[in-house]
Amino acid sequence: MPSRPLIGISTYAEPGVRWGVWHLDAVLLPAGYPRLVQRAGGLAALLPPDAPEQAAPAVARLDGLVVAGGPDVEPVHYGAEPDPRTGPPARARDAWELALIEAALARGIPLLGICRGMQLLNVALGGTLVQHIDGHAEVPGTFGRHPVKPVPGTLYAGIAPEQTSVPTYHHQAVDRLGTGLIPSAHAEDGTVEAIELPGPTWALGVQWHPEMADDLRVVQALVVAAGGRGQSCLPPVP
Template sequence: HYGAAPDPRTGPPARARDTWELALIRAALEAGVPLLGICRGMQLLNVALGGTLVQHIDGHAEVPGVFGHHAVKPVPGTVYGDLAPEETSVPTFHHQAVDRLGEGLLASAHASDGTVEAVELPGPPWVLGVQWHPEMGTDLRVMRGLVAAASAR
């Protein structure tokens, strides 16, 4: 969707899933509804807005098929930075990441190696993408942020 040749370590593309999920993201953005992209969802949010991906990175998935943890550091003054102002350990399982940011997106958290771990669109609406899986951990701040944004709509 962004013109790069597939990296052999990415596995076969899920073209139908990509098409459907990109359409869903674009529809949510057009409708102005709060949007939270998780892991692949953050990556597709970036692609939907014209960004690109690093198709394979090492060190962000400890054991294949098992969630690991690593620290993310928020960018002060961002939506994510306001939700979680301190460095936080997050549940993670990914091998791809944002390369070039999509139009209008801001990086709002990074891993220690510089990998973009959260992105957002200045709002409204509330649009946040996180590289990790907040639904798999005990830190509910991202999920509470989505619920608050949806409740205020």
Template sequence: MADRPLIGVSTYLETARWRVWELEAALLPVGYPRLVQAAGGVAAMLPPDDPAYAAGAVARLDGLVIAGGPDVDPSRYGAERDPRCGPEARARDSWELALIEAALASGTPLLGICRGMQLLNVALGGTLVQDIDGHVEAVAVFGRHVVKPVPGSVCAGLVGAEAVSVPTYHHQAVDRLGAGLVPGAYAEDGTVEAVELPGPGWALGVQWHPEMGVDLSVMAGLVAASS
């Protein structure tokens, strides 16, 4: 059997409880590795580290996923902090931005999910809306809403050209697009729900959470590009 592509997935650093333990842990919701595995890849966790090591880490990977998580520090895109913006995650911001920059520089296929899409936009000089309504059903509850792929986009090539219902949980969104990025899908209220970077590489961001659904198409696109 041919080797499966190795897909790195960024993670949280949080205090967690399991069995008799309560310790700081590198955390990743199991939906991410399961989605990678179901799409034909092998998942490797990438907890926050020194950004100087990011290029070396990416060089060992076939593909990269920047996972969902906390709000991006507004100082990263030159904005004042809105009171509705969540707590900082400076170590994760620094590490994941370095991973994104390394992936773009090396042509390593890259998928950003929710926060990961937002960070891709910020890495390329874009900005974010710090709080929007209508994209969180309830605290700690994934909802669903409809997105419409842009005809001819990479996103449309993966999920289809018709409107599709996706799992969602976000209160921030792309505002000004980063250099070179183009929209791949929109929500019904006009929110950008996917971004992609045209060119010889493969870089896609989706605002929704494919790891919380059964549709493999987005992750399968990354795994195919990484093979």
């Protein structure tokens, strides 16, 4: 049986999480992320925050990478002052995930950014963010839905050519696109809902949360691209 592509997924790092009789620091991730990768035919591996210099050796062991959703990106990374509505920084996670993105792009590892992960992909390539928009996270802790329309001729349009209703929960969005990136889907209000990097590396960001839906197409496309790289065993660490 051929081996399934190994897909790394970045995680949260949270202090003082309580479960059962324990109250300890934890690295964690909503179960929808690994389940989605598994349902799409990949093997899921969690990547908790680490020293940024460890990102390249970690990525070298992967066939594909998912940068998961989470807290707001600290505005210092795109040269802005914090808006009062921007959440507290997650500095260790910012540094780690930016290093993961850089390593994946340098190595040609298929990369999917989800929500915060899409915003980080944009920032990593020199783009900026709108620090607050209305209408995309109406009820705290509850995912909403809205339609997104693909841009014809893009990678995303090849995956999902029709307008699609997606689960959404975000209050920030892409502003100026990073170098080389193009928009590949929009919401009805014009918000950029997907971005991609044309070229030999499979690199896509979606502003919504595919792990909260039954549509596997985006992650299946990632897994297929990861499997197409021909890695059937762990490569040597450079």
